Amino acid sequence: MIRPTGYLARETVLHRLDPRIKILAVFVLSAGVFAANAAGAVLITAALAAVACLLRVGPSRLLAEVRPMVPLIALLFLLQAFFAEGKPVEVPLLRGLGVSLQGIRLGLFVGWQFACLLTTASFLTMTTAPSEIVAAIERILHPLRRLGVPSRDLAMGASVALRFLPVYLEELDRIRTARAARGGGGPRQGIGARFRAARMTAVQVLLGTFRRAGELADAIEARGYAGQPATTLRELRIAGPDRIALVCLALFAAGLTAGRIWG
Amino acid sequence: MIVVDRVTFAYETAGAPALREASLTIREGEYVGLIGANGCGKTTLIRQLNALLLPAEGSVTVDGLDTRDRAAVAEIRRRVGMSFQNPEHQIVGMTVEEDVAFGPGNMGLPTPELRRRVDEALAAVGIAALAGRLPHTLSGGEKRLVTIAGVIATDPRYIAFDEPSAYLDPAARRRVLALIRSLNRERGIGIVHVAHDAREIVHADRVAVMEAGAIRCEGSPRDVLTDREMLRGLGLDAPPAVEIIERLREAGVGVKGGALTLKEAAAEVAAHIRSVAPGGGAEER
Numbered sequence: 037m038i039r040p041t042g043y044l045a046r047e048t049v050l051h052r053l054d055p056r057i058k059i060l061a062v063f064v065l066s067a068g069v070f071a072a073n074a075a076g077a078v079l080i081t082a083a084l085a086a087v088a089c090l091l092r093v094g095p096s097r098l099l100a101e102v103r104p105m106v107p108l109i110a111l112l113f114l115l116q117a118f119f120a121e122g123k124p125v126e127v128p129l130l131r132g133l134g135v136s137l138q139g140i141r142l143g144l145f146v147g148w149q150f151a152c153l154l155t156t157a158s159f160l161t162m163t164t165a166p167s168e169i170v171a172a173i174e175r176i177l178h179p180l181r182r183l184g185v186p187s188r189d190l191a192m193g194a195s196v197a198l199r200f201l202p203v204y205l206e207e208l209d210r211i212r213t214a215r216a217a218r219g220g221g222g223p224r225q226g227i228g229a230r231f232r233a234a235r236m237t238a239v240q241v242l243l244g245t246f247r248r249a250g251e252l253a254d255a256i257e258a259r260g261y262a263g264q265p266a267t268t269l270r271e272l273r274i275a276g277p278d279r280i281a282l283v284c285l286a287l288f289a290a291g292l293t294a295g296r297i298w299g
Numbered sequence: 300m301i302v303v304d305r306v307t308f309a310y311e312t313a314g315a316p317a318l319r320e321a322s323l324t325i326r327e328g329e330y331v332g333l334i335g336a337n338g339c340g341k342t343t344l345i346r347q348l349n350a351l352l353l354p355a356e357g358s359v360t361v362d363g364l365d366t367r368d369r370a371a372v373a374e375i376r377r378r379v380g381m382s383f384q385n386p387e388h389q390i391v392g393m394t395v396e397e398d399v400a401f402g403p404g405n406m407g408l409p410t411p412e413l414r415r416r417v418d419e420a421l422a423a424v425g426i427a428a429l430a431g432r433l434p435h436t437l438s439g440g441e442k443r444l445v446t447i448a449g450v451i452a453t454d455p456r457y458i459a460f461d462e463p464s465a466y467l468d469p470a471a472r473r474r475v476l477a478l479i480r481s482l483n484r485e486r487g488i489g490i491v492h493v494a495h496d497a498r499e500i501v502h503a504d505r506v507a508v509m510e511a512g513a514i515r516c517e518g519s520p521r522d523v524l525t526d527r528e529m530l531r532g533l534g535l536d537a538p539p540a541v542e543i544i545e546r547l548r549e550a551g552v553g554v555k556g557g558a559l560t561l562k563e564a565a566a567e568v569a570a571h572i573r574s575v576a577p578g579g580g581a582e583e584r
Contacts, residue, residue, distance in 0.1 A: 251385060260406060
């Protein structure tokens with residue numbers, strides 16, 4: 037099953053919030069994660085746990101979101117553990133490797149930061165349909181139109197990319213199956229053959245893209261698109277819950293800042 | 300009224316012109332069938348109708364608006380909807396209803412009106428149940444219906460269909476063809492229906508045949524589509540009803556020509572059998 041984004045089809049308060057507020061929350065949390073000290077880390081972890089409870093998302097689902105990035109997190113941890121400055125630990129197995137206690141602590145912190153960023157982003161995609169994210173980004177960029185930022189074109193591009201992502205995944209699958217059916221691309225092939233196969237696939241997908249792009253551009257134009265602002269089925273409007281969310285967000289940011297100054 | 304007046308057009312990449320002094324008129328509420336072999340310029344011609352392509356020579360006007368007038372292009376595209384051959388490549392929304400809202404949204408309609416238009420278009424096409432679906436999960440027939448709903452939602456005066464039955468199984472094909480007819484009859488939308496298969500346009504008000512970038516002939520379906528030799532010369536098949544009647548006549552059976560549908564052909568054959576059977580109006584077995 038192809039799942040471009042992990043949208044959760046549930047009706048929670050977070051689903052109904054204005055997507056702009058949620059994007060703002062992602063920024064606040066990300067900034068908090070980067071600037072966090074120990075107190076901030078506790079506060080942020082608690083906030084993320086609260087959101088998970090609100091969404092009724094269990095630890096296994098969260099782990100699944102983070103899992104693809106685990107090798108990277110592990111690498112970051114090891115880099116910190118080995119190369120951060122500090123007194124080397126005198127444990128039998130690790131002696132002489134240059135691993136320091138400070139390094140381990142820093143590595144854990146960096147791993148936590150990374151996991152938090154991933155979780156935060158997952159919460160956004162779990163509660164917000166891709167089209168809403170695109171609409172929100174368009175509205176956020178809208179004031180920049182005067183500076184020549186083509187906000188509608190950017191949003192249109194993003195939305196077409198999201199629309200065709202699953203189509204491409206299916207196409208890749210088809211090409212791979214077709215090759216396998218003709219006896220190519222098994223796991224026993226050498227690196228060279230696999231590389232050639234990957235190159236062929238890339239060329240095929242790319243050619244398909246160019247063919248599709250021309251037709252798509254015509255269709256978009258024929259349907260009256262000319263980069264002008266357009267209306268959508270869901271109006272973005274700040275309502276009561278959004279205001280409450282904004283206040284919560286402001287308090288949270290204030291708490292983090294206070295923790296940073298006095299903590 | 301859409302008037303294509305002696306339009307000549309060549310693609311930049313190709314030497315030979317794709318259209319050579321092609322002329323065609325589509326009146327309001329009229330159903331025009333356009334038939335021709337591959338590469339004869341049908342698609343190029345209908346792309347002229349909504350200013351996707353502009354004539355090198357000659358002119359195209361939609362209700363008096365010239366397609367070369369840049370200021371008129373937005374209005375022309377409101378009036379002339381277009382359904383392309385491959386539905387996959389014209390769905391841009393991430394969900395069905397968002398896609399249907401794309402055209403009217405570009406017109407800047409307020410959200411409640413947009414919602415009304417989308418719901419109405421989905422219901423008219425009979426796919427209200429698909430509103431929230433993701434495009435890549437739809438069948439070919441459903442994708443075609445989505446694109447038609449997207450065109451209806453903009454409330455056009457004319458719609459050009461480029462081989463609307465391509466990629467469809469027989470049931471989906473029948474459904475789409477019936478839908479196009481009802482758009483013409485019930486809403487009075489002018490239709491240009493590009494087809495490979497003469498069967499699909501036997502009910503048109505008028506049929507035009509294209510050859511090498513020009514209109515070879517046009518007239519009522521009964522005049523044009525029963526000319527089996529002419530169609531064959533262009534690499535096209537006459538409708539099956541015409542084929543049956545002509546073969547019977549070749550075999551020396553004295554049936555009357557002129558039937559376009561299988562129903563009409565059967566009636567002709569039945570009438571002939573009755574007329575030659577002993578006792579005149581004997582019951583058929």
